[in-house]
Amino acid sequence: MPELAEVAFYAKQWASLKGVPIARVCLHTWSRNYRGMDARKLLFELPGRTLLHWQTHGKQMLFGFSEGLWLGVHLGMTGKLYEGNGWEDPFAHLVLSAGDRDWVFSDPRQFGRIRMDINEEEPSWWKGFPPAILSEAFSMDYMERFLHRRRRSPIKSVLLMQECFPGIGNWMADEVCWRSRIDPRRLARSLSHEEKSVLYRELRRVCEQALACIGVDYTDPPDSWLFPHRWRDGGVCPKTGIILKRENVGGRTTCWSPRWQR
DNA sequence: CTATTTGTTTATCC
DNA sequence: AGGATAAACAAATA
Numbered sequence: 001m002p003e004l005a006e007v008a009f010y011a012k013q014w015a016s017l018k019g020v021p022i023a024r025v026c027l028h029t030w031s032r033n034y035r036g037m038d039a040r041k042l043l044f045e046l047p048g049r050t051l052l053h054w055q056t057h058g059k060q061m062l063f064g065f066s067e068g069l070w071l072g073v074h075l076g077m078t079g080k081l082y083e084g085n086g087w088e089d090p091f092a093h094l095v096l097s098a099g100d101r102d103w104v105f106s107d108p109r110q111f112g113r114i115r116m117d118i119n120e121e122e123p124s125w126w127k128g129f130p131p132a133i134l135s136e137a138f139s140m141d142y143m144e145r146f147l148h149r150r151r152r153s154p155i156k157s158v159l160l161m162q163e164c165f166p167g168i169g170n171w172m173a174d175e176v177c178w179r180s181r182i183d184p185r186r187l188a189r190s191l192s193h194e195e196k197s198v199l200y201r202e203l204r205r206v207c208e209q210a211l212a213c214i215g216v217d218y219t220d221p222p223d224s225w226l227f228p229h230r231w232r233d234g235g236v237c238p239k240t241g242i243i244l245k246r247e248n249v250g251g252r253t254t255c256w257s258p259r260w261q262r
Numbered sequence: 263c264t265a266t267t268t269g270t271t272t273a274t275c276c
Numbered sequence: 277a278g279g280a281t282a283a284a285c286a287a288a289t290a
Contacts, residue, residue: 002268002269003268003269006268032285032286059269059270074269074270075269076269076270077267077268077269077270077286078267078268078269078286078287078288091287108286108287108288109267109269109285109286109287109288110285110286110287111269111270111285111286112269113270149278149279150279150280152279152280153279153280153281157280157281160269162269162270169268169269170267170268170269171268172268173268174268231267231268250280250281251281251282251283252268252269253266253267253268
C-alpha cells in the first residue's frame with residue numbers, strides 16, 4: 001500500500017544498513033521486479049559495498065552505495081522494505097545480508113521495480129522529477145496549469161498522475177477530495193478558483209500530516225480522517241454520519257461522502 | 263469460482 | 277499530437 005508516507009517509512013527501514021558492508025546477496029533472477037535489467041549484476045556488484053545515504057521522491061527511492069553504486073526501488077502495489085529474516089518470507093525478492101542480519105525487499109505481486117546503476121553521479125532516471133508537493137516550487141499556479149491541461153479528466157484521476165502529484169495514490173487522492181469537499185467524479189475544469197485553492201491547501205496538509213504519522217512509525221491516521229472508514233463495509237463519513245459511497249472512477253475504486261462532497 | 267486490491271505501463275481510440 | 281480510457285501485469289484474500 002505504498003504512497004508518499006508509506007514509502008518514506010519503508011525507506012527508513014533500511015537506514016540500519018548504513019555503514020554495514022554487504023556480505024551476501026540473495027535473489028530470484030526470474031523475478032519480474034528486475035524487468036529491464038540483469039539481476040545477476042546485483043549478485044556481482046553489491047557484496048562488499050556499503051550504504052552511504054538514501055532519498056525518496058514521491059513513490060521512488062534511491063539508495064546510494066559506496067563507489068558509485070545506486071539502487072533504485074519502487075514498491076509497486078505490495079512491496080515492502082524491512083530489516084528481518086529474509087528466509088521466513090516467501091515473497092522476499094532481494095535479501096542483503098551482513099553477519100546475522102538481513103535487509104529484505106519483499107513484494108508478492110511483483111509490480112515493484114528494482115534497478116541498479118554504477119555511476120559517479122546520481123543515475124539519469126532520478127533527475128528531472130517534477131517538484132515535490134511539499135516543495136517551494138509546487139505552487140498554486142503550477143498546480144492550476146496542470147489542472148487546465150487535464151481539464152477533461154475527473155479530478156480524482158488527475159490527482160493520481162505522478163507527473164504532477166508525485167507520491168499521491170488511491171487513498172491520499174480520496175482523502176484530499178474529501179477534505180476539500182469536492183466530488184471526485186467532477187472534471188478538473190469544473191472546479192472554481194476557490195475550490196482549487198482549497199484543494200491545494202488540503203493536498204499539502206494531507207501530505208504533511210500523513211508523513212508525521214505513517215511516515216514516522218506507520219501509525220494509522222486518526223478516526224477524524226476518511227482513511228480508517230473508506231474500506232469498511234457500511235463505513236460512515238466522520239463529518240456527516242452518512243454512509244460512504246464507493247464507485248469506480250477512472251479505473252480505481254473511489255470512496256466519498258455523498259452530501260459532504262459536491 | 264468470482265471479484266477485489268493503496269501502481270504503472272502499454273495499446274487503442276478520439 | 278496530445279490526451280483519455282481500458283487492459284495487462286501476479287498473487288493473495290474475501
